[in-house]
Amino acid sequence: MDFPFLCQTLLTLLPGVPLTLKLALSSVVLGVFLALLLALARLSGIRPLAWISRVYVFVFRSTPLLVQIFLIYYGLGQFPALRHSVLWPILREPYWCAVIALTLNTAAYGSEIIRGGLQSVPAGQIEAARACGMSRFQVFRRIVLPLAIRQALPGYGNEVILMVKATALASVITLMEVTGLAAKLISETYRAIEVFIVAGAIYLIINFVITRIIQALEHWLTPHLRSAPAPAVVEQGGPA
Amino acid sequence: MNEFGLLTVFSFGPGGWGPAMFKAAAMTIAVALTGFVFGAMVGALGAWAKIAGGRITRGIADGYTTVLRGIPDLLVIYLFYFGSSAVLTPIGRMFGATGFLSLPGFLAGALAIGIVSGAYHTEVFRGAYRSVSRGEIEAAVAIGMSRALVFRRIIVPLSLRFALPGLGNVWQLVLKESALISVTGLVEILRQAQIGAGSTRQPFTFFLAAAILYLVISSVSGWTLQRAEQRFTRGLRRV
Numbered sequence: 001m002d003f004p005f006l007c008q009t010l011l012t013l014l015p016g017v018p019l020t021l022k023l024a025l026s027s028v029v030l031g032v033f034l035a036l037l038l039a040l041a042r043l044s045g046i047r048p049l050a051w052i053s054r055v056y057v058f059v060f061r062s063t064p065l066l067v068q069i070f071l072i073y074y075g076l077g078q079f080p081a082l083r084h085s086v087l088w089p090i091l092r093e094p095y096w097c098a099v100i101a102l103t104l105n106t107a108a109y110g111s112e113i114i115r116g117g118l119q120s121v122p123a124g125q126i127e128a129a130r131a132c133g134m135s136r137f138q139v140f141r142r143i144v145l146p147l148a149i150r151q152a153l154p155g156y157g158n159e160v161i162l163m164v165k166a167t168a169l170a171s172v173i174t175l176m177e178v179t180g181l182a183a184k185l186i187s188e189t190y191r192a193i194e195v196f197i198v199a200g201a202i203y204l205i206i207n208f209v210i211t212r213i214i215q216a217l218e219h220w221l222t223p224h225l226r227s228a229p230a231p232a233v234v235e236q237g238g239p240a
Numbered sequence: 241m242n243e244f245g246l247l248t249v250f251s252f253g254p255g256g257w258g259p260a261m262f263k264a265a266a267m268t269i270a271v272a273l274t275g276f277v278f279g280a281m282v283g284a285l286g287a288w289a290k291i292a293g294g295r296i297t298r299g300i301a302d303g304y305t306t307v308l309r310g311i312p313d314l315l316v317i318y319l320f321y322f323g324s325s326a327v328l329t330p331i332g333r334m335f336g337a338t339g340f341l342s343l344p345g346f347l348a349g350a351l352a353i354g355i356v357s358g359a360y361h362t363e364v365f366r367g368a369y370r371s372v373s374r375g376e377i378e379a380a381v382a383i384g385m386s387r388a389l390v391f392r393r394i395i396v397p398l399s400l401r402f403a404l405p406g407l408g409n410v411w412q413l414v415l416k417e418s419a420l421i422s423v424t425g426l427v428e429i430l431r432q433a434q435i436g437a438g439s440t441r442q443p444f445t446f447f448l449a450a451a452i453l454y455l456v457i458s459s460v461s462g463w464t465l466q467r468a469e470q471r472f473t474r475g476l477r478r479v
Contacts, residue, residue: 062412062458063451064419067430071451074437075444161310168312172423179314192323200311207310 002194009198012185016178017202023095023167023177027102028160034103035110042115053111060108066169068105073097073173098170106163113159117152118144150221157214161207178202249436249445257436257446264432265453271346271428272418275353276411282354283361290366301362308359313352313417320352321345321424349421357414364406368399401472408465415458429453 042053060068076082076091090096121144129139171180182199186192219226250258289301308316325342332341343351372395380390422431433450437443 059451059455062416062462063454064416064430066419066422067433067447067451067454070430070434071444071447075447078442078444165310165312168314169420171314179312179318182315183318186318186322190322190326192319192321192326196315196319196323199315200307203311203315204307 005191005194006198009185009195010202013178013181013195013199013202016176016181017206019175019177020164020167020179020206023098023102023170023175024160024164026099027106027167028163030099030103031106031110031163032156034107035114038107038111039114039118042111043118057108057111060105061112065101065105065166066172069098069101069169069173072101094170094173094175098167098173098175102163102166102170105166106159109159109162110156113152113155114148116155117148117150120151121147153214153218153221157211157218160210160214164203164206164210249440249442250449257440260432260436261429261449261453264427264429265457267426268415268418268428268453269457271350271421271426272353272411272415274346274350275357275418276414278350278354279357279361279410279414280407282358283365286358286362287365287369290362291369305359305362308356313356314420314423316356317349317352317420317423320348320355324348345421345424345426349418349424349426353414353417353421356417357410360410360413361407364403364410365399367406368401368403369395371402372398401476404465404469404472408462408469411461411465412458415454415461419454 038053038056041049042057044050072091073094082088082091125143125147126139129143134142167177168179170177171183174180176184178199182195186195189195250256250261286301286304289297293301320343322342328341328343342348376394376398377390380394385393418428419430422428422434425431427435429450433446436449437446440446
């Protein structure tokens with residue numbers, strides 16, 4: 001192993017980390033809102049809404065993300081009307097195209113995870129809340145959503161990891177995040193194996209940290225599943 | 241669409257892109273299938289290492305699945321495509337070849353997909369093996385079957401039945417991953433769409449056609465897998 005080269009590679013690739021994180025974070029945050037809307041539309045009981053959500057999820061889950069990125073980045077330029085609209089300054093930027101594609105993509109997967117969470121809320125809990133006199137919105141905000149979030153969190157953690165991996169595709173539309181810098185370095189030095197090891201290690205560390213954060217969040221949200229703390233004082237003696 | 245209709249662009253007549261797109265679709269299926277089969281072999285090995293291996297083999301298998309599921313697939317494809325020349329060129333020199341040698345895009349892509357999907361295959365096979373009940377294996381041993389025979393007659397058929405839904409998911413993943421191989425220049429659906437988009441200046445039309453082709457392939461294979469699942473679980477009692 002050529003350690004000086006590995007160190008130099010690390011120094012070349014590290015400046016890409018902020019862009020990778022920025023892409024992943026913004027698409028996950030935006031994606032959660034869209035995913036929640038899609039899940040609610042699917043469960044709304046309103047036929048056209050449920051149908052739209054179903055088709056959206058089907059289309060975005062059965063086509064490759066790279067095709068979606070190309071459709072947005074290269075494809076939209078085909079329409080002169082769009083090229084002359086106010087949206088063009090945004091759609092011209094590879095960064096925003098990547099964020100849009102990643103957001104639309106993660107929303108499709110996320111909505112299925114959230115739907116699973118929403119559907120896992122026991123009917124009894126909702127009935128109890130209704131019986132207390134809560135309005136539908138109150139039931140949703142106080143009972144259904146918190147329980148669903150708790151249920152969906154592990155699944156969503158996986159989706160966040162997948163998103164970090166997916167940001168690598170942004171390198172194909174000229175964004176210089178970690179994979180983009182790695183590809184450039186490989187073509188300059190022809191030392192694919194060393195560059196791969198360093199880039200892979202960077203992604204593994206990012207994903208390891210994210211897994212830990214999600215685990216901590218899960219621990220914090222499920223106090224009822226933790227083992228009870230050992231009782232401090234044990235009362236002795238017979239019945240009072 | 242602009243001045244041409246969609247049908248004229250993808251016609252099968254002279255100047256139409258229909259045949260090229262269908263050939264590219266066949267290439268996508270070929271490279272995805274090769275990668276899937278290779279991944280299944282890697283996965284079988286990985287599952288065996290995780291189930292029956294000692295501490296060291298288990299550690300290696302755990303490391304493999306953790307690493308491959310934690311890094312982007314694009315990096316793995318770059319590794320195989322560009323890294324192969326680092327390994328092959330010196331070997332070529334020994335046999336008197338000059339200049340750079342590297343794996344062809346098809347092979348590099350299929351190998352990369354196989355290595356990536358092997359990590360998912362490992363977990364699918366391991367889970368399926370766990371669902372074969374102890375009693376069935378004990379019964380087979382009691383009847384006097386050798387270990388190989390137990391594996392072939394009892395474990396493989398029973399665990400494949402449980403593995404089928406998981407394998408279906410892996411296949412869908414592999415199919416979508418195959419689009420990444422376009423970076424090596426292999427003319428599969430996405431690369432062909434890029435070529436068409438470049439020469440007709442209708443990128444949206446071509447990438448939309450690519451998306452539709454992927455949609456059709458994944459729907460048809462999803463439907464086929466569903467049928468297969470129904471067929472292989474005929475003997476299961478549904479409660």
